[in-house]
Structure formats: structure tokens, C-alpha cells
Amino acid sequence: MSRAILLTILLAGLIIIGTSAPAWAAQLDARINPNNELSPFKMSYLKTIFLEYPNGGNLSDELRGKVWTISGTADSSNPGVQNLIAKLNQKILSDGSQVIISDLNVTYDIHLKAREFSTSIDYKVIIEGTLTNYVITKDTQKTLIDLGWRGLSVNDEIVIDGVEINIPINILRDREPNVYTIFAGTEAEDVLNRPLINADFILEQPMTNWHFLFDPTGINVDAGTFGLDESITGFVVSVWTMGESSIREGIQIEKIYEAKIMSDQKYSVRSVQSADQGSLAAIGFGALDTLGDLEIAGITPTSPTGYATTSTGGFPTMIVYGMAGMAALGGIGFFIKSSRSLKKIPQGQQGIDPSRLVGYQTSESSGGYHTNRGEAQLRDDADYQKTRSVYADTSQQSPPPQQSPPPQAATPTMIDQACGCEADSGDPDYSCDCAMQGHCICSADCKCATDVCKEAVGQL
Numbered sequence: 001m002s003r004a005i006l007l008t009i010l011l012a013g014l015i016i017i018g019t020s021a022p023a024w025a026a027q028l029d030a031r032i033n034p035n036n037e038l039s040p041f042k043m044s045y046l047k048t049i050f051l052e053y054p055n056g057g058n059l060s061d062e063l064r065g066k067v068w069t070i071s072g073t074a075d076s077s078n079p080g081v082q083n084l085i086a087k088l089n090q091k092i093l094s095d096g097s098q099v100i101i102s103d104l105n106v107t108y109d110i111h112l113k114a115r116e117f118s119t120s121i122d123y124k125v126i127i128e129g130t131l132t133n134y135v136i137t138k139d140t141q142k143t144l145i146d147l148g149w150r151g152l153s154v155n156d157e158i159v160i161d162g163v164e165i166n167i168p169i170n171i172l173r174d175r176e177p178n179v180y181t182i183f184a185g186t187e188a189e190d191v192l193n194r195p196l197i198n199a200d201f202i203l204e205q206p207m208t209n210w211h212f213l214f215d216p217t218g219i220n221v222d223a224g225t226f227g228l229d230e231s232i233t234g235f236v237v238s239v240w241t242m243g244e245s246s247i248r249e250g251i252q253i254e255k256i257y258e259a260k261i262m263s264d265q266k267y268s269v270r271s272v273q274s275a276d277q278g279s280l281a282a283i284g285f286g287a288l289d290t291l292g293d294l295e296i297a298g299i300t301p302t303s304p305t306g307y308a309t310t311s312t313g314g315f316p317t318m319i320v321y322g323m324a325g326m327a328a329l330g331g332i333g334f335f336i337k338s339s340r341s342l343k344k345i346p347q348g349q350q351g352i353d354p355s356r357l358v359g360y361q362t363s364e365s366s367g368g369y370h371t372n373r374g375e376a377q378l379r380d381d382a383d384y385q386k387t388r389s390v391y392a393d394t395s396q397q398s399p400p401p402q403q404s405p406p407p408q409a410a411t412p413t414m415i416d417q418a419c420g421c422e423a424d425s426g427d428p429d430y431s432c433d434c435a436m437q438g439h440c441i442c443s444a445d446c447k448c449a450t451d452v453c454k455e456a457v458g459q460l
Contacts, residue, residue: 025243026199028150028278030131034143034299035283038102038130043152045196049121049168050270051179057265062178063114070171071109072161080160081106084127084197087154095203096294097148098136104129108165112175121172123196125165127152136296143299144291145282151203155195168192168271187259188269194257201276202242207288207295210240210278214285214303236303238286243277 030041053060074081085104092099107126112119136144157164164170169192172180183189215237254274261267284299 025274026202026276028199028202030280032134032145032282034135034145038132041131042128043199045125047123047196047271047273050118052118052268053265054117055265059179059182059267063119066112066114069111070163072163073107074160075105076103078160080158084158087156088152091151091153092149095148095151097146098133099131099146099149100133102130102132106160110171123168125196141300144296145299147207147297148294151200153198153200166195166197168196182263186261188261191257191259191269191271194271199276202278205242207240210242212240214238236285237281237283239281241279243275
């Protein structure tokens with residue numbers, strides 16, 4: 001019983017591990033309410049570093065059996081978080097946006113696990129906060145909001161409670177100094193120096209390439225995500241998403257940076273991070289535009305009359321429904337026409353009446369073998385050539401006799417003689433069997449006593 005339970009647990013674990021995929025990327029999730037001064041956002045940064053030592057060596061000896069985790073949280077009262085807010089706002093301003101991060105909470109988790117031939121280091125930093133100053137202009141009909149703040153990136157060190165969370169190699173410097181010494185000053189250092197807090201690709205992907213959908217029926221179900229209640233029922237919500245491969249966005253592939261170094265052994269360092277993802281929602285109907293080099297969205301409380309879009313852009317709903325209706329009408333017309341055509345076809349027996357047909361044998365015997373093949377022929381038509389098989393070969397087929405006559409012995413000739421013996425063979429040990437077929441040949445002085453030879457000799 002205990003063995004069955006253990007096997008069940010192991011199988012369940014394998015299924016969970018096999019069906020779950022790691023999420024390595026910069027992932028943006030924001031909800032903009034143009035009617036409020038503050039809106040929430042969340043950004044997740046994830047990366048994995050692999051240190052590989054297939055031939056062992058000092059790196060393997062140094063990391064063997066090690067497993068450790070560094071994690072923590074901090075809010076805006078932490079000096080390190082304040083420094084991070086300042087760096088992010090500086091980057092937003094350099095991108096031409098006026099948006100400001102007013103509050104921020106940081107969660108970080110760094111996990112190292114050594115294996116026989118490699119060690120993995122998982123880095124995860126999640127920042128959650130509020131945005132402000134995203135409204136550019138507002139009137140009774142439209143609100144313009146700033147979308148140019150999406151590239152939340154920092155290239156400098158960010159230290160929170162003594163833990164540097166942004167540059168991957170620094171955690172090795174602080175926790176594994178002997179490992180750091182192996183990679184310092186080598187090509188591997190370039191890979192390990194790439195910042196974790198980087199969302200430049202999310203900004204570089206134009207909003208016009210993002211998928212756009214909106215809900216014209218109201219967002220009372222999702223009101224909580226905007227910090228609102230059911231009183232907003234009937235409003236429109238617009239959503240832009242990116243991250244999947246498409247014709248417009250191109251093929252999204254994971255980012256892999258790799259370097260190989262030679263120390264006491266050959267080592268490899270790989271940095272793996274999947275394509276970035278983004279989801280940005282706004283209350284109201286959003287129409288994208290630009291203000292100089294800055295991407296903006298014009299937000300109206302309701303969508304234009306009769307307007308609807310799909311994820312591929314502004315494609316009117318009426319056209320989609322019209323095309324579907326035309327296809328349905330075409331299918332209905334096809335079935336009606338087919339039904340009418342079937343009704344016009346006479347029912348009952350078609351073609352030749354079977355009672356007018358009679359069987360006709362077409363096969364002949366070959367040696368002791370005889371087949372029973374035959375064909376059908378009209379009973380009232382004596383001319384078989386009118387109904388014979390198109391595959392029949394009359395040049396090689398003779399009319400079938402009612403009864404095959406007994407075989408007649410053919411008169412032998414010098415060409416097809418069947419037996420006899422060569423009198424002057426010159427071989428005293430040679431004896432000819434007159435019953436042999438196809439081997440002995442009759443000659444003029446043949447002394448064979450068989451009738452066949454006598455007749456053949458008489459003709460010579």
C-alpha cells in the first residue's frame with residue numbers, strides 16, 4: 001500500500017514538472033484609469049544563469065552540493081527602494097515621458113542550486129507600485145494618456161538591505177567569492193554583468209504592433225483590478241497585449257547569451273531569458289496616436305458608434321458578420337440545389353435489365369489449370385463483339401469449343417523434333433534414351449527403334 005502511494009506521488013510530481021514551464025522575462029501588467037490621479041502597475045523581472053563544468057575542475061569543487069536562497073521585501077521607506085524609484089523615473093524621463101512612479105514595493109528572490117555538471121542561479125525581482133502624471137490633456141470628450149513610460153530599466157547597482165539585486169555577477173561576488181574570481185576579467189563577466197531590471201524591449205515594440213481588444217459591455221467583473229466598484233458598469237475597457245509571435249510582432253524567441261572560458265578546465269556561462277510580455281489596460285475606448293516621438297492613447301468613455309475591432313486591428317464587425325452570413329447562405333443554396341437535382345433522377349432499376357443478360361465463359365484451360373472467369377452478354381444479341389470486354393484480346397483468343405478434342409500427335413520436323421539419338425556421337429559410353437524430350441536429336445543414320453525416330457529418319 002505504501003509503495004502504491006509513493007509511486008502515485010512520484011507520478012504526480014513528474015506530471016507537474018513536465019507540464020509546467022519556467023517564466024523567464026520582463027512582464028508588465030498595468031491598469032490605467034484616466035479618471036484617477038493614480039493607477040497601479042506591476043513589473044516582473046526573471047532570469048536564469050547556468051554555470052556549466054562538464055569536465056569538473058575547481059568550479060565543480062567549489063559549488064558541489066551547495067543550495068541557498070536570498071529573498072526579501074521592501075517598500076518606499078527603504079533607502080534602496082527610494083534609489084530604485086529615482087533611477088526608474090530618470091529612465092522614464094529620458095524616454096520622453098512625463099509619467100512618475102510615486103510609490104513602489106520590491107520583492108526579490110535569488111536561488112542557487114548546484115548539480116553534478118552545472119549550477120543554476122534563478123533571479124526574480126518584482127516591483128509593484130503606482131503611476132501618476134500620465135494624463136496629458138483632458139476635456140469633456142477625450143483624455144490623452146502617456147504610454148511612453150513602459151521601458152522600466154536600470155543599469156546601475158540596486159542594493160536593498162545589503163543585497164545587490166540587479167547585476168547577476170554581484171551575488172557571486174558577495175556570496176561565492178572563489179567562483180567570482182574564476183569569471184572576473186573574462187568574457188563570462190560580460191554575460192553576468194547584464195542587468196536584470198531591463199524592459200527596453202517592451203518600449204521598443206511599438207504599441208501599434210500590440211494586440212488590441214476592448215469590452216464594450218462594461219467591466220463590472222474586472223472593476224476590482226482598477227480599484228473601482230460596480231458603479232462603473234457600462235464603461236468600456238481597452239486592452240493592449242504583446243509577447244506572442246505574430247506577423248506584426250515577429251517571432252518572439254528567448255534571449256540567450258553565452259560565453260566559454262578556459263581556466264583550470266573549460267567552463268561555460270549561459271544567461272537565459274524568454275521574450276518580454278506586456279498587458280496594458282485602460283478604462284474607456286483607446287485610440288493610439290503619437291505626440292512627437294511619444295506614444296499616446298486618446299481615451300473616450302464609449303467606443304465610436306458601430307465600431308468594433310479584433311486582435312489584428314480595426315476590422316469592422318459588420319464585415320465579419322457579413323462574410324459569415326454570405327458563407328452560410330452559399331452553403332444553404334448548395335444543399336437546396338443538390339436536393340433538387342437528386343429529386344429529378346428517376347428512381348428504381350437503372351441500366352440493363354439483369355433478366356436480359358446471360359453468362360459467357362471467357363477463360364481457357366492451360367495445362368491442368370482452368371479458371372472460371374466469365375462475362376455477361378445480352379441474351380437477345382447474338383453478336384458477342386458488341387458486348388465483349390474491352391480488355392479482351394481476340395487475336396490471342398479462340399472461340400471456346402463445347403468439348404475439347406483429344407490431342408493429336410504432331411508430325412516431327414527437323415525444327416521441332418522431340419526425341420531420337422545421335423548415332424555418330426563418337427562417344428562409346430554415350431547411350432541415348434529415346435524417351436528424353438528436347439535433348440536427343442534424330443539424324444539420318446539413327447538406329448533408334450521408336451516410331452517417332454523412324455518417322456523422323458524417314459523424312460531425312
